Amino acid sequence: MISLAQMAMAAGFILILIGFYGALTQRNLLRMIVAFSLANTGVHIVLVAVGHMRGRTAPILDAAVPAADAVARIIDPVPQALVLTAIVIGLGVTALMLAYALKLHARKRTLDIARFTELKW
Amino acid sequence: MMSMSPLIAGMTLLLCVTLIGAALVAIRAKAMPVAILASGLVSLIASILFLVLAAPDVAMTEAAIGSGLTTFLFFFVLARIRASQPDSARYDEAEKAGDEHD
Amino acid sequence: MIKRAIALLLTLAVGALFASLLVGYVPDSELNQTARYYAERTAEDIGAANIVTAIIVTYRGLDTLGEVTVLFISAAIVGLVLAQGRVLNNAPQQPRAPVSELLSTGSRVLTPLILLLGVYVFVNGHLTPGGGFQGGAIIASGMLLLLLADPLKHFSHQLIAVLESLSGLLFVGIGVLGMLLAGGFLDNRLLPIGQLGELFSAGVIPVIYSLIGLKVGAEFSSMLASLSETSDTTEET
Numbered sequence: 001m002i003s004l005a006q007m008a009m010a011a012g013f014i015l016i017l018i019g020f021y022g023a024l025t026q027r028n029l030l031r032m033i034v035a036f037s038l039a040n041t042g043v044h045i046v047l048v049a050v051g052h053m054r055g056r057t058a059p060i061l062d063a064a065v066p067a068a069d070a071v072a073r074i075i076d077p078v079p080q081a082l083v084l085t086a087i088v089i090g091l092g093v094t095a096l097m098l099a100y101a102l103k104l105h106a107r108k109r110t111l112d113i114a115r116f117t118e119l120k121w
Numbered sequence: 122m123m124s125m126s127p128l129i130a131g132m133t134l135l136l137c138v139t140l141i142g143a144a145l146v147a148i149r150a151k152a153m154p155v156a157i158l159a160s161g162l163v164s165l166i167a168s169i170l171f172l173v174l175a176a177p178d179v180a181m182t183e184a185a186i187g188s189g190l191t192t193f194l195f196f197f198v199l200a201r202i203r204a205s206q207p208d209s210a211r212y213d214e215a216e217k218a219g220d221e222h223d
Numbered sequence: 224m225i226k227r228a229i230a231l232l233l234t235l236a237v238g239a240l241f242a243s244l245l246v247g248y249v250p251d252s253e254l255n256q257t258a259r260y261y262a263e264r265t266a267e268d269i270g271a272a273n274i275v276t277a278i279i280v281t282y283r284g285l286d287t288l289g290e291v292t293v294l295f296i297s298a299a300i301v302g303l304v305l306a307q308g309r310v311l312n313n314a315p316q317q318p319r320a321p322v323s324e325l326l327s328t329g330s331r332v333l334t335p336l337i338l339l340l341g342v343y344v345f346v347n348g349h350l351t352p353g354g355g356f357q358g359g360a361i362i363a364s365g366m367l368l369l370l371l372a373d374p375l376k377h378f379s380h381q382l383i384a385v386l387e388s389l390s391g392l393l394f395v396g397i398g399v400l401g402m403l404l405a406g407g408f409l410d411n412r413l414l415p416i417g418q419l420g421e422l423f424s425a426g427v428i429p430v431i432y433s434l435i436g437l438k439v440g441a442e443f444s445s446m447l448a449s450l451s452e453t454s455d456t457t458e459e460t
């Protein structure tokens with residue numbers, strides 16, 4: 001049997017692959033941005049799954065987990081701090097991509113990325 | 122290595138399968154609003170998965186930002202792009218031309 | 224066809240790489256050294272019950288400062304890129320469909336509650352799961368509800384900009400004060416550590432997280448307002 005962390009990690013990896021494939025093959029700008037957002041979510045799932053340990057609970061000290069046995073009872077808190085930052089920055093990057101897509105559409109009236117040929121030889 | 126209990130293992134398996142199914146819908150859907158809603162669903166299920174993985178802070182953040190604000194950003198932009206086309210037929214044409222077909 | 228086949232091959236190659244990472248994976252049975260240090264020392268050094276909060280605000284506070292800067296830059300760029308349309312917005316708007324009464328009445332009831340929830344979440348960030356980023360996102364959702372209920376509502380960009388800049392300045396100011404009055408930049412012991420589990424405990428963490436919550440909420444609101452507000456024009460190439 002596989003563990004919980006392995007199952008979640010496999011789902012995260014498959015999500016990254018789906019987002020990656022979508023970003024490579026789609027030609028509509030908005031769909032590409034959706035694919036990037038999916039890959040982003042996949043990376044977050046993998047990171048949080050790395051920090052999970054069997055039989056332990058969330059890193060919050062309260063009546064259930066007093067400060068004295070914190071070391072024996074909590075999971076790794078560092079990946080969670082990393083992913084918190086990553087989620088917020090992912091939203092900032094998505095908003096930026098959408099703003100650029102809007103401007104590109106206003107200029108060329110199309111969302112097809114094959115029509116933007118200024119940077120091609 | 123068994124998971125916590127058959128209930129949690131079964132629930133996690135169901136969540137992962139729904140996650141991947143929603144992601145496939147988000148990539149392959151014909152209509153744009155369906156794709157955006159499916160990506161919001163992926164974020165929502167990811168937030169439940171974070172809770173099962175004992176990360177409540179991350180679950181709260183992903184639920185608020187991923188399935189709330191990101192979906193709305195996409196819909197605002199989609200509405201503005203559609204409003205700027207003189208008629209909807211030309212938008213569908215632009216969208217179909219932008220879909221994958223090699 | 225070739226392009227799709229190449230994309231599929233590339234995806235499968237990356238998938239094989241991931242599979243090789245996944246096959247031999249065994250979760251740890253003990254905390255590693257860094258996590259053990261944080262788990263042991265948080266209660267006495269920082270006094271925060273939420274260890275993730277202690278890491279984000281104090282132990283790795285410099286990374287949070289960098290993240291807040293990145294968010295500020297992206298909100299500024301979104302506002303800048305879409306600013307050209309905003310100038311022409313003084314023209315009369317096209318008539319839109321009237322908003323349903325359910326939405327406009329419901330939003331008047333719900334928006335104060337949502338804002339209150341957001342403030343509660345970031346004020347209690349050091350005790351329960353939550354914190355500045357979650358509270359800021361909830362506040363932005365409240366603003367979003369206002370925007371949906373009244374699409375012609377004009378957000379005062381001045382107020383949002385002032386709020387955001389003030390919060391950012393105060394955050395850095397507290398950090399510098401920590402350098403002058405306590406151990407170092409963004410040190411926690413500026414205010415007394417107090418009792419674990421009380422509202423007024425954990426030093427300056429509640430203050431810093433509240434400032435971060437306000438700043439992040441203001442930034443997200445300004446991003447949403449920029450993206451929904453400007454009118455479309457055809458550009459001359």
